[in-house]
Amino acid sequence: MAVTLPSRPRAVPALVCDPGAVQDTATRLLAASAQVDDLGDFAGGRARVGDWAGPASEAYHAEVAPTGEQADAMSLALRAVARRVDDHADALTALLTRRGDLDDRRQHLAQQVAWCEREAAKPLTPAQQDELQEDCRRVQGAVDVHGTDVATWVTDLETEEREMKEAFTRVLDLDAVDRLYGGVEDPADAALDRKPGAGASPAEVNAWWESLSPEEQQAVMAAAPGAIGNLDGIPAGARHEANSIALERDLADWRHAEEAGVITDDERDWLANAEAAQRAIEEIEGRVDPVTGDPIQAQLYLYDPAAFDGDGAVAVSAGDLDTADNVAVVTPGLGTDGQSAPYQADRAATLYESSRYLGPDETNATLFWIGYDAPDNVPWEMEGFDAAGVATEGAAEAGGARLADTVDGLRASRDGDPAHLTAIGHSYGSTTTGLAAQQHGLDVDDVVFVGSPGVGGDTDHASDLGIDPDHVWAGANSRDTVTWLGNHGWVHGETLAGAGLGDDPTEDDFGAQRFQAEDPSRGDGRSFDQHSLYFEHGTESLANISEVVNGDYGDVTHADHRHDPFLGDPEDPEDDADVQTPRTQPVG
Amino acid sequence: MEVVPVSVGRAAQAWDEQHLDLAAAAGQVGSAGSSGFTTAVAGTASRFLTTWQRHVERVATTCEDRADGLRRTMQTYVDAEGTTTADIDALRPYLVEER
Incomplete structure (x- = not known):
């Protein structure tokens, strides 16, 4: 009687990516979205010239409003993509970990299959053949489970990649941005309206923060990092995220001003502090x-x-x-x-x-x-x-x-x-x-x-x-x-x-x-x-x-x-x- | 004649600041990089980043246009007959773009 040998375990496909670099991309997009959000706020506030009247004033103010509305929509769209990229970085990290585990299991199973093959090549008594066949069946079962897990991993990777690509493409043009985000209220606005005033205790600040939904917290971190980054009572993780956005934005702003030859002496000092x-x-x-x-x-x-x-x-x-x-x-x-x-x-x-x-x-x-x-x-x-x-x-x-x-x-x-x-x-x-x-x-x-x-x-x-x-x-x-x-x-x-x-x-x-x-x-x-x-x-x-x-x-x-x-x-x-x-x- | 107050000059300067900041933001988007993504995603990511760099650049240009438009309005007012010396002196610092 010939022993039926187990099949060799399926190789785990390579996964070449750098979640850290993807995370950096998310941080930069969030910082840029905060800057665009500032334009929306500016157009609705300081850009308006209250003591100026007449036809030229009316024409100017008629142009400013749509600029602000477009900026608000663009900010929300860019923020949504940035968040998806951030989630994608986490997903890639998890997929890399799972891939490592699958590969470890594959190597272990390959050794077991090789052992079965070596044993089967030896002269065996019927009793030994039965025993080896049982071992082979057990290994084949493990190989099958591994194969299913690899297939699931591949599916999960493909799903993740597809959803990431969809997030990029759904707001590629500004018409889509306007259609999806035009007139949409920023969740950060309502959250910030409820924020306790200056002089609030850290406990009061913390109570406000904990009262926000995760969506509102994310929105506040992205839209107004300066409002919470240094606020006592906000958890350190949220402060870090908000301050990282602010840091990224500052570095971009002041380096750009420096390259353009228009940086001020104060900004030069601030840039040195940001770089430090x-x-x-x-x-x-x-x-x-x-x-x-x-x-x-x-x-x-x-x-x-x-x-x-x-x-x-x-x-x-x-x-x-x-x-x-x-x-x-x-x-x-x-x-x-x-x-x-x-x-x-x-x-x-x-x-x-x-x-x-x-x-x-x-x-x-x-x-x-x-x-x-x-x-x-x-x-x-x-x-x-x-x-x-x-x-x-x-x-x-x-x-x-x-x-x-x-x-x-x-x-x-x-x-x-x-x-x-x-x-x-x-x-x-x-x-x-x-x-x-x-x-x-x-x-x-x-x-x-x-x-x-x-x-x-x-x-x-x-x-x-x-x-x-x-x-x-x-x-x-x-x-x-x-x-x-x-x-x-x-x-x-x-x-x-x-x-x-x-x-x-x-x-x-x-x-x-x-x-x-x-x-x-x-x-x-x-x-x-x-x-x-x-x-x-x-x-x-x-x-x-x-x-x-x-x-x-x-x-x-x-x-x-x-x-x-x-x-x-x-x-x-x-x-x-x-x-x-x-x-x-x-x-x- | 329509009087142009000094606050128009301050608004022009503020639009210049927005232009500068958004030009930086555009650079940030463009340099965000797609190398960390898998090959299946990198192309789409790269296209998004390039396209959005242009979107933000266009918004930055709009800000610059607003600032320039306000400066033209101020210049027209300063050049017009009947504008008082006090008004001209007040607006003069805002007629030239500083940054």
Whole structure:
């Protein structure tokens, strides 16, 4: 009796595409649709000249109305195609994943078929033949199921391709656009009419957003990205999408103006900030999660390239702020502005990597936040003191209020699913963070000060921050000159001509938990260079910050506090401590 | 004679801004790229992008035409007999396209 062998599994057709590039196409089309939508708004508003009368005025206004109506219809049509392209990118990603699974199954089945063929070629007893025949039947069944799955996959791909092509072709000409979208109300308009006014709390904003249908949310993101992109209470994913559209549009506008030779000085600054924001996103997306090996997700949480007289405001997250178990908000210090975004993105990504490496069972998001007008000059880099007086708290006070609002927004957008939230202030950013806590009730679980020149003049003890002192953490490299600028003992800098930024949070009197933060490169003397090493891989500081961010307090390595005797200079027990080099990322 | 107020000049400048922004948007559509699509879709995508680049360019041109039309109206008013010096001085900054 001859054994009936199973057929070989069907090959899975190739699928050559780039969902990321398709996603980029969708983003560009959405940005262009937002621009066309602006024309519709303009034609119905500012283009009308109310104090002009007469025949010429009537002729002009008669022409303006149809221009606006056409723009509105074109905007809706382009937005619909962009959304379909966005969905197409997701569909292609899913099809690629399914194809990979099908191909894995095909290879596995091919090995089983080959085994059957080899066994059948051997001399077999009748009993062995029966047994092999049963194996062959089982393999044939699996081959048949695989073949059906491949056929389904092919059908799904063809359906997806056909629907994408139909979306492109149905609004190819403007007659079709007018027929399908002329006079159609933009769902964004009604949604924006219900939007709470300026001064609404993040919770009120969030309630409004959650009351919108998915269609209305999509419409608002596309038509009015500026209305929600930086609005506290809107979920980070939606803010990212809106801000990405705004960023894409700004880059196109200002690069075009530059090429046309008509860019203004202000626009040149804004363009530089927009390009820095884009590089920050690329910096994060170019890194990989140490646990999954996947690219790290970036979210553009704050984007205002013209803020603070052109210094710019920007915040980008490494990781998903809407879902992460542990969220960290890092506030940088002096000399930080919109153009610092790529440098700060590197720090955020490094902290993300370390936190994930040390706590692989939980998810993380690390947001660098340049949302306040940090003083421009860095005196310890010999740039001198600016007119505003960098050694005072003015900018930090204003920044503290903004930081507290930002944290309230993060909290409101995750009502019912709160993250473990840590605010980290570095350098002058620690002053800002301290003032946010002391003056505005910063709603975080932990606060971390590193490289602090002082945490605000009215804060004499960790308990003044409104946070359990057990959750107030401070790290200072003993060689970091900046950390010696804070108040020690009874000598208070802010009493000296208004200079000084408050107490050193690592001093024993302050009552915070001090962690080890020495850098292996430290020398014998104090140095400003040591001030910028707290977020480097393989340092005590990064490891300890990561443990706090993850809520793994038992793994923090504590350091003895600084002490200021009544007579003599302040003393730091870490001066003579051995420096550790903990692992904060995978080998290689 | 029909008086042309300064607000017409400001509207002309605003149309110029719309022209500039929409020309950028047209470039954005044209450069959006179809290389990420499968070969079955790429041709249709490419045709859509090219066609829509032209659509948006035409809208941009319309904006420029509106701005130019308003400037011609202002120029005619400035050149007419009887226009006051004050009106001429007020409109003069808007007679030339800046961008």
